[in-house]
Amino acid sequence: xNWVHLDWVLLVVAAWLLIGVAGVFALRRLTLVARVLxxxxxxxxxxxxxxxxxxxxxxxxxxxxxxxxxxxxxHFRLDSLSAFxxxxxxxxxxxxxxxxxGYFRKGEGTPPGLLALEYHLFLASMALVVLxxxxxxxxxxxxxxxxxxxxxxxxxxRIVEIQRAGYLYLLIAHIGAISIxxxxxxxxxxxxxxxFASMRxxxxxxxxxxxxxxxxxxGFGAKAGIVPLHVWLPEAHPAAxxxxxxxxxxxxxxxxxxxxxxxxFDLLHTTVWWWGLLLLAVGLTTALFGVVFAAVxxxxxxxxxxxxxxxxxxxxxxxxxxxxxxxxxxxPMAALALTAVLYHVxxxxxxxxxxxxxxxxxxxxTGERNLGKLGGLIRTMPWVAWVTLVAVLAxxxxxxxxxxxxxxxxxxxxxxxxxxxxxxxxxxIPVFAALIALIAALAGYTMVKFFGVIFLGQPRExxxxxxxxxxxxxxxxMAWLVGGCLALGLFPVQFIxxxxxxxxxxxxxxxxxxxxxxxxxxxxxxxxxxxxxPAIFLLGVAASFALAFLLVRLLYHGRLRRAAPWDCGYxxxxxxxxxxxxxxxxxxxxxxxxxxxxxxxxxxPFDAEPRYRVSVADHFWHWLYVPLGRAVxxxxxxxxxxxxxxxxxxxxxxxxxxxxxxxxVKQ
Amino acid sequence: xxxxxxxxxxxxxxxxxxxxxxxxxxISQRRILSLIHLFTAQGAVLVAATVVVGYATQQPHLYxxxxxxxxxxxxxxxxxxxxxxxxxxxxxxxxxxxxxPTTMIIGIALVIFAFDLALPISKLSVSxxxxxxxxxxxxxxxxxxxxxxxxxAVPQVIAFLSMENGLFFAATSATYxxxxxxxxxxxxxxxxxxxxxxxxxxxxxxxxxxLDISHLEKLKED
Numbered sequence: 001x002n003w004v005h006l007d008w009v010l011l012v013v014a015a016w017l018l019i020g021v022a023g024v025f026a027l028r029r030l031t032l033v034a035r036v037l038x039x040x041x042x043x044x045x046x047x048x049x050x051x052x053x054x055x056x057x058x059x060x061x062x063x064x065x066x067x068x069x070x071x072x073x074x075h076f077r078l079d080s081l082s083a084f085x086x087x088x089x090x091x092x093x094x095x096x097x098x099x100x101x102g103y104f105r106k107g108e109g110t111p112p113g114l115l116a117l118e119y120h121l122f123l124a125s126m127a128l129v130v131l132x133x134x135x136x137x138x139x140x141x142x143x144x145x146x147x148x149x150x151x152x153x154x155x156x157x158r159i160v161e162i163q164r165a166g167y168l169y170l171l172i173a174h175i176g177a178i179s180i181x182x183x184x185x186x187x188x189x190x191x192x193x194x195x196f197a198s199m200r201x202x203x204x205x206x207x208x209x210x211x212x213x214x215x216x217x218x219g220f221g222a223k224a225g226i227v228p229l230h231v232w233l234p235e236a237h238p239a240a241x242x243x244x245x246x247x248x249x250x251x252x253x254x255x256x257x258x259x260x261x262x263x264x265f266d267l268l269h270t271t272v273w274w275w276g277l278l279l280l281a282v283g284l285t286t287a288l289f290g291v292v293f294a295a296v297x298x299x300x301x302x303x304x305x306x307x308x309x310x311x312x313x314x315x316x317x318x319x320x321x322x323x324x325x326x327x328x329x330x331x332p333m334a335a336l337a338l339t340a341v342l343y344h345v346x347x348x349x350x351x352x353x354x355x356x357x358x359x360x361x362x363x364x365x366t367g368e369r370n371l372g373k374l375g376g377l378i379r380t381m382p383w384v385a386w387v388t389l390v391a392v393l394a395x396x397x398x399x400x401x402x403x404x405x406x407x408x409x410x411x412x413x414x415x416x417x418x419x420x421x422x423x424x425x426x427x428x429i430p431v432f433a434a435l436i437a438l439i440a441a442l443a444g445y446t447m448v449k450f451f452g453v454i455f456l457g458q459p460r461e462x463x464x465x466x467x468x469x470x471x472x473x474x475x476x477x478m479a480w481l482v483g484g485c486l487a488l489g490l491f492p493v494q495f496i497x498x499x500x501x502x503x504x505x506x507x508x509x510x511x512x513x514x515x516x517x518x519x520x521x522x523x524x525x526x527x528x529x530x531x532x533x534p535a536i537f538l539l540g541v542a543a544s545f546a547l548a549f550l551l552v553r554l555l556y557h558g559r560l561r562r563a564a565p566w567d568c569g570y571x572x573x574x575x576x577x578x579x580x581x582x583x584x585x586x587x588x589x590x591x592x593x594x595x596x597x598x599x600x601x602x603x604x605p606f607d608a609e610p611r612y613r614v615s616v617a618d619h620f621w622h623w624l625y626v627p628l629g630r631a632v633x634x635x636x637x638x639x640x641x642x643x644x645x646x647x648x649x650x651x652x653x654x655x656x657x658x659x660x661x662x663x664x665v666k667q
Numbered sequence: 668x669x670x671x672x673x674x675x676x677x678x679x680x681x682x683x684x685x686x687x688x689x690x691x692x693x694i695s696q697r698r699i700l701s702l703i704h705l706f707t708a709q710g711a712v713l714v715a716a717t718v719v720v721g722y723a724t725q726q727p728h729l730y731x732x733x734x735x736x737x738x739x740x741x742x743x744x745x746x747x748x749x750x751x752x753x754x755x756x757x758x759x760x761x762x763x764x765x766x767x768p769t770t771m772i773i774g775i776a777l778v779i780f781a782f783d784l785a786l787p788i789s790k791l792s793v794s795x796x797x798x799x800x801x802x803x804x805x806x807x808x809x810x811x812x813x814x815x816x817x818x819x820a821v822p823q824v825i826a827f828l829s830m831e832n833g834l835f836f837a838a839t840s841a842t843y844x845x846x847x848x849x850x851x852x853x854x855x856x857x858x859x860x861x862x863x864x865x866x867x868x869x870x871x872x873x874x875x876x877x878l879d880i881s882h883l884e885k886l887k888e889d
Contacts, residue, residue: 647823648764651815658811659780666784 005055006078012048016124023116033112042097048090056083077133080501085130085258099357099477100243109156122148135184135194146173152244165235172232176222183215199267216263224256224312227286228620237305242360249308250353265506273327279320287313291442292592296585311348331509338503340409347402350484354391365467371581376459380467385455387478392451394485396444399537402488449584458575492522675723682716683799690809710740781805799840806833
């Protein structure tokens with residue numbers, strides 16, 4: 001047998017499905033599920049990563065599977081773009097599966113065997129979404145993905161908030177799916193042929209191409225969480241078990257990015273410049289909105305969910321820039337922006353899933369999600385703390401980690417844009433670049449808050465002293481993800497060589513050659529413009545760290561004097577005196593006040609027990625979703641008028657309908 | 668031969684007009700017992716019409732369907748209905764939602780509509796009974812009207828059955844009957860339908876101490 005890459009990928013998918021089915025037979029046998037099924041799923045994730053890695057460079061492969069409806073088989077195609085996303089899915093899921101092997105325990109609501117089924121079905125459907133080569137297979141897999149993740153989100157389905165979160169997620173996922181379906185309907189251009197191969201050769205008029213573009217933006221945007229379709233994200237992520245949040249945020253949101261890239265650059269293959277501007281506007285709004293809200297959250301998983309919204313916004317902004325460049329025929333610049341997007345896809349997948357599994361470990365050890373009740377965990381959970389620190393640094397966009405490379409590339413593509421033929425755009429782009437810098441800075445602020453409040457300082461509750469560090473499987477999973485973050489940061493040149501074939505397919509140019517020429521130094525365009533050497537940075541960071549350590553050791557230690565001549569009224573320092581999550585976010589709450597819908601309860605001087613309470617909500621919920629819900633209810637009550645409860649009236653309806661139909665037939 | 672065809676054609680038209688008159692009679696009839704008698708008569712006329720069409724067109728399977736109709740609609744169902752009204756004791760007056768003269772006027776309008784509708788179809792048909800399609804359609808619509816205007820369950824069931832009669836007549840007159848399988852299927856449906864409706868009537872009676880379906884309005888969700 002001569003197996004091509006696609007066969008191996010389908011083998012992995014089949015294995016995942018089998019593992020899921022095996023979970024049904026071991027419904028309540030936790031040890032079997034946790035020690036055998038999840039690690040096996042992780043191993044197949046590694047295999048998928050390996051296969052995808054070797055197929056990124058090779059030419060597209062196709063397969064037709066005669067499953068589904070008769071005369072409507074599933075078409076699959078493995079090209080560079082699919083291979084890239086499969087790489088992300090495989091590598092991240094390997095780490096998350098290993099973590100999940102140690103994470104799931106009794107009392108999670110859904111029995112462990114069923115969780116294994118939903119989890120592996122979710123993985124398999126994500127892999128097949130990026131393989132699908134016709135609208136039918138794509139929609140089936142897209143819906144399977146939505147449904148399996150819905151059941152994973154509602155694992156603790158007896159809690160009312162989780163039911164609400166699951167419902168909201170399912171609702172928005174389906175509205176988005178309808179839009180995607182309509183988009184495919186436009187793309188097939190009245191041929192009735194829903195394979196992607198046929199859509200690729202259709203030439204749509206600018207009007208219909210724009211309609212398809214807007215439908216795809218809405219549909220995939222609902223899944224990705226662009227403003228104002230983001231409301232499900234901060235609800236669903238805290239509700240889901242942490243490995244599931246990690247997969248949803250790290251990988252599933254990326255399938256929406258995949259869909260956007262597939263439709264915009266592969267199926268539509270024409271670009272209009274205002275699409276790019278719209279994407280930039282939407283992306284930057286989303287990013288700013290996400291990061292500002294992340295800065296004021298007090299629930300650690302909600303904070304991460306808003307941070308995901310921010311990153312999705314950055315990705316959309318990068319895609320917008322790519323569209324803008326390729327609409328004006330500036331292919332090398334488009335390739336730079338697209339490389340930044342794909343790089344950020346990979347690095348966000350790693351650091352965000354690492355952050356989520358880190359919160360999972362904290363949640364299991366302490367039972368708390370509220371930042372106000374955590375603190376000082378670096379002493380009881382050092383392993384989790386250091387691992388999370390790596391993810392936090394990557395998320396804040398600091399060198400020498402993956403997040404820095406992608407944000408740096410994105411900023412570079414903004415800064416190189418001063419050759420656009422429209423002077424209006426030329427003036428606008430630097431403003432956008434400044435906005436990106438603001439967003440990156442705020443993201444850093446948010447991450448300082450996240451790490452500082454959870455792990456540093458003194459424990460805010462007594463029980464935190466008894467928190468236990470992550471177990472063996474959890475450590476393996478986290479270590480793998482940390483490795484990913486570090487590798488992405490330290491080997492950008494090698495990684496961009498993998499992205500090169502993808503950008504060549506999508507925008508017809510790549511960074512591979514320029515980057516390869518300069519060896520270890522990352523040079524996206526030209527050496528005299530900008531370059532980045534992660535190894536130098538690493539050496540610099542290590543050297544200054546060592547120097548600081550030595551200096552502190554030599555100069556400061558050993559000369560310590562204890563004295564209390566003037567203690568400012570502090571006889572002792574306790575946990576109540578340190579900065580809280582609310583306090584840390586307060587400046588942001590002041591500066592960006594119009595963004596929030598705040599309710600404050602301030603104590604008066606005469607309160608016996610003064611209490612301060614503030615709740616921060618989203619304007620979109622009250623301005624958009626609540627009126628929309630009311631309108632739907634009003635419409636539904638109009639339909640209720642039809643229901644008279646009298647059989648004669650119901651018969652009259654069918655009678656009148658019959659007469660009307662007969663009259664029409666007569667004409 | 669032509670005289671014979673002519674006679675048969677006239678005979679079918681006669682039977683069709685009797686059918687229409689019976690339909691009007693059912694609309695105006697207040698007593699349930701008489702309604703059942705009228706329904707039985709309608710069934711008998713239908714059997715006769717089917718036999719005549721079968722004879723005229725040399726279609727032996729029409730005799731068979733006439734036999735089924737006879738067994739089902741002239742003997743079995745009226746018997747069942749008689750038993751139901753005896754058990755439920757609802758022999759007497761029925762109040763209608765719209766008064767009877769108004770219903771008759773609406774019925775006339777329906778007949779005109781049905782004829783107008785059937786005209787172009789009749790021109791295409793080559794059957795001996797092509798002129799009767801309009802009447803068959805009118806019977807269906809009149810039965811539907813009756814179903815709307817009655818407020819008790821038993822007359823509604825009778826109206827439903829009479830509508831089926833009209834459909835059957837339309838099939839016979841326009842296309843020499845439906846395929847045997849379809850006909851048998853419909854016959855079985857009607858039989859099962861009447862059994863289920865019978866059960867429902869007893870249930871309604873038990874729940875509300877009356878067969879007046881206006882009580883069902885209470886089931887509406889507010």
